[in-house]
Amino acid sequence: MGESWDGAxxxxxxxxxxVVGTGLIGxxxxxxxxxxxxxxxxxxxxxxxxxxxxxxxxxxxxxEADDRPAxxxxxxxxxxxxxxxxxxxxxxxxxxxxxxxxxxKASVLAGADRLGCDMATFVxxxxxxxxxxxGPGAARADLFLGRSWAxxxxxxxxxxTVATVAELARMCGAVPxxxxxxxxxxxxxxxxxxxxxxxxxxAASLLGADEAALALAGQGVRDVTRxxxxxxxxxTEILTHNAAPVAEVLSGVAADxxxxxxxLRAFGADPDTRTDATLAPVRxxxxxxxxxxxxxxxxxxxxxxxxxxxxxxxxxDEPGALGHLFxxxxxxGVNIExxxxxxxxxLPLGVCxxxxxxxxxxxxxxxxxxxxxxxxxxx
Numbered sequence: 563m564g565e566s567w568d569g570a571x572x573x574x575x576x577x578x579x580x581v582v583g584t585g586l587i588g589x590x591x592x593x594x595x596x597x598x599x600x601x602x603x604x605x606x607x608x609x610x611x612x613x614x615x616x617x618x619x620x621x622x623x624x625x626e627a628d629d630r631p632a633x634x635x636x637x638x639x640x641x642x643x644x645x646x647x648x649x650x651x652x653x654x655x656x657x658x659x660x661x662x663x664x665x666x667k668a669s670v671l672a673g674a675d676r677l678g679c680d681m682a683t684f685v686x687x688x689x690x691x692x693x694x695x696x697g698p699g700a701a702r703a704d705l706f707l708g709r710s711w712a713x714x715x716x717x718x719x720x721x722x723t724v725a726t727v728a729e730l731a732r733m734c735g736a737v738p739x740x741x742x743x744x745x746x747x748x749x750x751x752x753x754x755x756x757x758x759x760x761x762x763x764x765a766a767s768l769l770g771a772d773e774a775a776l777a778l779a780g781q782g783v784r785d786v787t788r789x790x791x792x793x794x795x796x797x798t799e800i801l802t803h804n805a806a807p808v809a810e811v812l813s814g815v816a817a818d819x820x821x822x823x824x825x826l827r828a829f830g831a832d833p834d835t836r837t838d839a840t841l842a843p844v845r846x847x848x849x850x851x852x853x854x855x856x857x858x859x860x861x862x863x864x865x866x867x868x869x870x871x872x873x874x875x876x877x878x879d880e881p882g883a884l885g886h887l888f889x890x891x892x893x894x895g896v897n898i899e900x901x902x903x904x905x906x907x908x909l910p911l912g913v914c915x916x917x918x919x920x921x922x923x924x925x926x927x928x929x930x931x932x933x934x935x936x937x938x939x940x941x
Contacts, residue, residue, distance in 0.1 A: 574726040577601060580624055580632040582647055584615035586693060587663045588638030589701035590916045592620035594734040597703050603628055608710065615698040623658075632657040632732050636687075639798065641666050641803045645673030652680050657745060661687040665750055666803040668716045681718040682739035685727040686743065686769050688712040689736055690761050694791035704735065711736035714743045730765070751807035759808070759817060760795060765790035780902040818847045870899050870917040873926055876936035877903075879910045889912060894924045894929035913938075 577600060581592045584606040592602045592615065602621030606612040616623060635657035639647050641664040648660060660683055662672050674684065690705040711731035715724045726739040748934070765787040767885050768776070801808055825843040829836055877883045884903075891898055900917035918926055923939065930937045 564593065574633075574722065574729045576633045576726065576730050578630075579603075579675045580605065580628070581621065581638060581729065582606070582635060582653075582656075583638035583663075584611050584620065584698050586698070587639060587691075587697045587699050587705075588636065589618065589620045589698040590691070590703065590705040591614045591638065591663070591689070591734055593618070593701055593703035594706060595730075595822055595930040596621060600733070600735050603632065611698055615701070618701065618816075620698065620701065632718075633657050634659045634661065635725060636730070637662040639800055640664070641670055641887065642799060643669050644681065645677045648674055648684065650677050652683065658683065659723050659726045660684045661730070663687060663689055665754065665800055667712075667746045669717065669803045671743050673715075681716050681771060683719065684725060685719050685724050686714040686716070687727055687731070688714075688746065689731065689734065690754075691736070694789050696793050696796065696807060707735035708851045709736050710739045711741045712746050713738050714746050715740065716743075744871040748807045749805050751804055752813050755801060755804055755808045756811035756815065758792065759801070761787055762790040762797075781902060812903075822847050871920045871923040871928075872939045873916045873918060873923060875908075875916060875930060875936070876911055877914045878913055884914065887916075887930075890930055890933050890935065891916065891926060894926055896926045896929075 574753045576595075578602045579592075579595055581588045582591070586602050588604075588606075589624060592604060592784075595602050596619060603614055603624040604612055604621040605624040606615070608902070612623060617619070617877070630654070635651050637644055637651065637660065637661075639645050644662050644664055650664065651657070656913050662670060664686075665688055667688065671686060675681065689706045689709065689711045691709040693700055693702075693705070711734070713724060713727060713731070724740075731738040758857070768783075768787070823844040825841055829840045875887060877887055897916055898916050898918060902915045902917075904913045927937050927939045
């Protein structure tokens with residue numbers, strides 16, 4: 563998404579950071595920076611949330627004794643309040659450079675401009691990392707590792723200011739990418755916001771399902787509905803701040819679903835009138851879906867190979883089992899490109915699917931089988 567910021571030339575030094583807002587994102591930013599020995603001061607209107615973030619080692623409370631501006635202030639607050647929080651932080655002189663972490667940018671920029679915020683010291687940002695859980699207790703220092711971090715400079719901030727925020731993103735393990743606010747909002751509507759609504763719609767269909775149906779739920783439906791566990795209030799605010807781009811994407815998805823439903827309805831209505839052409843919309847959406855899924859960047863941000871070979875291995879549900887399996891794979895000299903675990907309901911075991919390069923399959927299968935693992939190639 564956008565052009566990556568390669569950091570060529572002068573690399574600013576970021577030693578002191580103030581994080582305003584100690585929820586999932588703010589605390590994760592703080593934890594990542596603390597791992598780099600950055601002095602992090604924390605602020606949050608909820609004293610309990612602030613206390614928990616501090617107890618987790620994310621930093622120390624911001625106090626009146628912090629009379630020197632930090633190198634950067636990160637505002638990790640809901641989109642609706644970021645302009646007010648930014649103006650207050652700038653009036654207090656909390657930092658030399660300011661950024662935010664909201665998942666929408668155009669409305670934040672418009673609000674900041676209306677309030678007369680100093681746009682020369684503000685570089686809007688959006689770390690592309692998150693979880694369906696929220697609050698500081700769900701924070702992780704590695705949340706942004708290898709993730710894109712969008713930077714949407716307005717043109718009023720100089721190169722040094724933008725470079726400072728890019729350096730902060732890199733210190734959190736992310737890859738800074740520069741694009742304008744409108745392009746950002748259209749992009750996240752496609753890859754984040756609309757998928758969340760689609761996931762929620764599928765999850766909502768499970769309400770009222772009988773226990774027999776839910777007992778059959780496998781990893782597929784869990785993957786599709788995972789993000790639906792997010793906070794509805796928070797997501798309602800995000801969606802309303804990016805309403806038009808999200809609506810456009812959802813309209814396209816809805817059209818595909820409607821065409822698929824109509825084709826299946828026609829196919830099932832009268833066996834005597836079925837033709838091969840009846841299922842054309844179904845095949846079309848499935849084929850385009852497979853193509854779209856395959857276009858997503860994979861490991862290291864590169865376009866993913868067409869396919870990896872999957873080696874399923876049965877593992878006991880007990881401490882250390884996964885570690886032993888990874889160790890056995892390492893001893894075989896095979897790199898795991900990706901991994902997925904599917905638990906078996908009601909049984910103390912599961913299936914660990916190891917994604918490896920096709921040429922490594924025979925080596926891995928042979929080594930694991932010799933080591934006593936239950937391997938099921940070709941599953």
